[in-house]
Amino acid sequence: MSNGEDDAAVRARGRRPARPSGDDREQAILATAERLLEERPLSAISVDDLARGAGISRPTFYFYFASKDAVLLSLLDRVVTEADAALRAAFDAPAGSPREGWQRAISTYHATFRAHRALTVACAEARPASPEVRALWGEVFERWVQRCATVIEAERARGAAPAGPPARDLAVALLSMNERVLYGSLSGDGPALAEPDVVPVLLRVWLTAVYGEGPR
């Protein structure tokens, strides 16, 4: 949800009514996690690594986070909020044709996650194992699906795009493509698109899928 409640509100009402000493530790853990993720996957990072990196002992770690995954979730929450805001801005930007809107959205999506490569890859890999990560990602994905579907329907309504599969289905397929292609290109695993080619190729597929005639 990226509500920030699990972070801020709990902080306010529960812990830390006056003293600000332990907040640093929490930040230190997050920073350590981000740093270690640059060099190895989450599965190769133990709670002990995180704790030592933050200058505390392992049990103390559990005072701040329920698990390793909770740290990742907290990190993901920030990035996802950032991405969502950037994406909303890209869509709502007044200037240019709708096609330029797609272009802006795809570049923004790509740029945001590329700026947090290690975290993005780690989350993609943790998703199957962590219900929370799955839920959080599912929510933003659903939001983007709806946003895209709305735009597609608007384009169809004004006659700019032809009829086709349900706009929602198209959006799911295309966003899935973005996700997988981006992951491949960031993780460097297997056959992947080279960095500079990612956006133009994705854009091309989006444009033909949205504006192209179906089988004639």
Next chain:
Amino acid sequence: MSNGEDDAAVRARGRRPARPSGDDREQAILATAERLLEERPLSAISVDDLARGAGISRPTFYFYFASKDAVLLSLLDRVVTEADAALRAAFDAPAGSPREGWQRAISTYHATFRAHRALTVACAEARPASPEVRALWGEVFERWVQRCATVIEAERARGAAPAGPPARDLAVALLSMNERVLYGSLSGDGPALAEPDVVPVLLRVWLTAVYGEGPR
């Protein structure tokens, strides 16, 4: 590679020169793995579960497989070989237009992996952690990319498809879409396409991407 060497050749030259008793155990382990994967993810299945399910003790398991992942790899190898053969057949089938070829290929892809839902999902989830799984999947993926790229180039050469991004890049993007959409629909996680909609929607995107004009 699905070369079968790690399975068959090693079997022939190393172990089992005469006695056939232990082969059943190996099959029992594979069968147990496939059965247990129907009900829970690989991460929730221990080597002990596999061993007990096959009626042997845990150390004995290691006589047959190097690890849990090796079992999965062995299972994946079979499915991937099957999928590759089916896909090759779909492409090489003489009848119909090239567009029908795409349709056959996508349905075949979908049908094959759907028939092994649990295994497919497990492999997708194990891929980040297992270099062998990653390598095997990477190989078949690359093979499919090349096959698709070849067809796209042929279509362009005969004037049926317009110029566009490098055929290889297009193939990577579209196959990535297939992979992610199929995984989503099989794992039932997050926003996904409903089973019957998967093939038509994917096909539509493929056709517009390959045959549609780019931004005009």
Next chain:
DNA sequence: GAACGAGTCAACGCGCTGTCGAGAAACGGG
């Protein structure tokens, strides 16, 4: 019948996770 190799398992060591209970350190009211 000795030597060999396939197959089997109890027992071990390791690294990881998460928890418990006993403290130290800071506040807040009497």
Next chain:
DNA sequence: CCCGTTTCTCGACAGCGCGTTGACTCGTTC
């Protein structure tokens, strides 16, 4: 100024899953 309360800290424990070791059985082979 002391005392209870809350925040924070960690040593030590319990448990699980992995992969290995070493010894033991049993059929085969020479």
